[in-house]
Amino acid sequence: MKSPERLAFESVEQLQRQAASDVADLIRSTLRHRDSFSISLSGGSTPKRMYELLAQESLPWDQVHWFWGDERNVPHDHDDSNYKMVKTAWLDPIDAPESNVHPVPVKVSDPQAAAKAYQYEILEHFGDLPPRWDLVLLGMGDDAHTASLFPQTDAIGVDDQTFVANWVPKLDAYRYTLTYPAINSGASVWFVVAGAGKKQAFAQVTNLEIDVRNYPAQLVRPDRWYLTNDVLAD
Numbered sequence: 019m020k021s022p023e024r025l026a027f028e029s030v031e032q033l034q035r036q037a038a039s040d041v042a043d044l045i046r047s048t049l050r051h052r053d054s055f056s057i058s059l060s061g062g063s064t065p066k067r068m069y070e071l072l073a074q075e076s077l078p079w080d081q082v083h084w085f086w087g088d089e090r091n092v093p094h095d096h097d098d099s100n101y102k103m104v105k106t107a108w109l110d111p112i113d114a115p116e117s118n119v120h121p122v123p124v125k126v127s128d129p130q131a132a133a134k135a136y137q138y139e140i141l142e143h144f145g146d147l148p149p150r151w152d153l154v155l156l157g158m159g160d161d162a163h164t165a166s167l168f169p170q171t172d173a174i175g176v177d178d179q180t181f182v183a184n185w186v187p188k189l190d191a192y193r194y195t196l197t198y199p200a201i202n203s204g205a206s207v208w209f210v211v212a213g214a215g216k217k218q219a220f221a222q223v224t225n226l227e228i229d230v231r232n233y234p235a236q237l238v239r240p241d242r243w244y245l246t247n248d249v250l251a252d
């Protein structure tokens with residue numbers, strides 16, 4: 019297997035600019051030979067600026083479909099909602115067609131039912147599972163979680179589902195998340211990771227010693243890492 023590319027940047031703004039421009043190029047080049055482009059989005063602080071920059075691009079947005087790789091168990095208008103973040107940063111400014119936007123149908127009192135409904139929506143969109151994302155964008159927490167695959171949680175071991183509700187004891191909350199096979203089914207899978215706080219997690223995740231229960235991001239087969247230099251520094 020080819021090792022993933024590592025693109026390193028002096029500042030988070032440089033990283034966000036390059037990653038946003040690469041996403042735009044990938045959308046353009048894919049749409050030259052395909053009718054639609056399906057992206058699975060990351061939440062978190064790092065991608066927000068990328069989404070704002072993407073909103074400034076001129077692209078055939080009516081051919082893009084937006085999905086969420088993970089979500090918090092809060093209503094869509096809650097400040098912690100990944101949907102709300104993307105809507106504000108990217109979808110509202112470009113007036114994204116509603117039928118192309120596929121938020122997790124969060125049901126705070128019954129997250130399992132909401133996860134099942136979303137899995138069905140993904141199946142309906144692709145016609146088959148696992149989903150063939152054109153691009154999966156991922157972040158990574160300083161505890162080595164990615165999407166909402168948190169250390170020592172049940173969703174880490176799930177390989178026969180696409181999207182699940184995952185109880186995260188340390189947050190005392192459910193999170194919604196793609197499972198690892200549904201992440202790795204992406205044609206392109208890119209991690210976007212910035213800040214010295216992620217340095218230790220990155221070292222552990224890319225270590226040859228495999229321990230996915232403690233470092234769930236090890237489950238992912240990315241083809242590219244966008245990193246700030248301080249994530250890599252010795």
Ligand SMILES: O=C1O[C@H](COP(=O)(O)O)[C@@H](O)[C@H](O)[C@H]1O
Nearest residue numbers: 060061062063064157158159165
């Ligand atoms: O909780 C989350 O955090 C991770 C990492 O986010 P960051 O703010 O440290 O960039 C993110 O990948 C995930 O989607 C999000 O829900």
